[in-house]
Amino acid sequence: xxxxxxAEIFDVLRRGLFICSNSPDENNSKLYRVLEDQSTFEHxxxxxxxxxxxxxxxxEYFYFSRVEQNADLERKLDNAFAWIDYLDFFKxxxxxxxxxxxxxPADIVNQLKNNADLKSKLENLSKLGIAKxxxxxRVKKVIEKLEKDNFVALENExxxxxxxxxSFNYLKDIIxxxxxxxxxxxxxxx
Numbered sequence: 001x002x003x004x005x006x007a008e009i010f011d012v013l014r015r016g017l018f019i020c021s022n023s024p025d026e027n028n029s030k031l032y033r034v035l036e037d038q039s040t041f042e043h044x045x046x047x048x049x050x051x052x053x054x055x056x057x058x059x060e061y062f063y064f065s066r067v068e069q070n071a072d073l074e075r076k077l078d079n080a081f082a083w084i085d086y087l088d089f090f091k092x093x094x095x096x097x098x099x100x101x102x103x104x105p106a107d108i109v110n111q112l113k114n115n116a117d118l119k120s121k122l123e124n125l126s127k128l129g130i131a132k133x134x135x136x137x138r139v140k141k142v143i144e145k146l147e148k149d150n151f152v153a154l155e156n157e158x159x160x161x162x163x164x165x166x167s168f169n170y171l172k173d174i175i176x177x178x179x180x181x182x183x184x185x186x187x188x189x190x
Contacts, residue, residue, distance in 0.1 A: 003043070003044065005030075005031055005034045006044065006047070008027070008031060009031050009034070009035065009044065010048070012028070012031065013053070013055070013062070013063060013064040014053070014064060016063075016064075016149075016150075017063075017150040018061045018062065018063050018150045018151075018165065018166075018167035018170065019031045019032050019035060019061065019063070020032060020060065020061045020150075020165040020166040020167050021036075021060040021061065021166050022060065022099065022100060022163070022165055022166050023153060023165055023166075024153050024154075024155045024163060025153065032060075035055075035057075035062045041055070041057065048064070052066060053065075053066060054066065058166075058167070058169055058170055058173065059166065059169040059173075060099075060166035060169065061165070061167040061169060061170065063167070063170065080174055083171050083174065083175075084175060085121070085124060085125060086125070086142065086145070086146065086171075087171055087172075087175060088121055089118070089121040089122060089124075089125060089142065092115070092117055092121050093107075093108050093111055093115075093118055094111075098164060098168065098172075099164055099165070099166050099168050099169060100163065100164060101163070101164040102155065102161050102162065102164075103161070103162055103164075104159060104160045104161050104162065105136065105139045105140050105143055105160060106160070109135050109136050109139055112135045112139070122135070122138055122139070122142075125138070125142060126138075143162060146162075147162070150165065150167055151164065151165055151167050151168050151170075151171065152164050152165060152168075153165055
């Protein structure tokens with residue numbers, strides 16, 4: 001039993017995007033409801049598996065994963081380190097930055113005026129290609145990265161308000177997987 005939305009689901013997920021429960025995009029929300037049905041999910045899981053795509057379910061989001069070679073490990077680690085920097089920046093902006101959080105570029109720029117730690121973290125993002133002339137341009141570039149990778153979505157064009165999508169849980173899961181044993185946490189390398 002294939003869903004009439006199979007092609008749409010494949011088109012979204014094959015581009016490395018997420019299908020989120022709280023997306024302001026009505027089509028994305030509809031696809032989430034389709035995948036949320038366990039029977040449909042199981043059928044599509046088996047269907048996509050035949051073409052080497054693994055349909056994965058996270059905390060209120062869906063995505064594709066693929067079995068990759070160890071040669072891609074370095075690229076994956078670089079990406080993970082970059083996402084740690086992005087998360088650090090946004091959590092420094094507002095510790096409540098999480099799924100469902102709403103913000104605008106102006107909110108972040110205003111915070112930069114009085115928050116030296118946030119300024120420093122924005123400067124650190126320049127190594128990731130976020131080097132523009134002023135704070136406003138840099139902040140917009142950072143937000144564009146999150147929007148492109150489907151972790152935030154523009155909710156209101158007029159007020160330039162963005163919403164953090166449930167796919168943000170994917171980033172949090174990556175960070176939470178990192179385990180630093182307590183006995184070596186405070187050791188200084190020799």
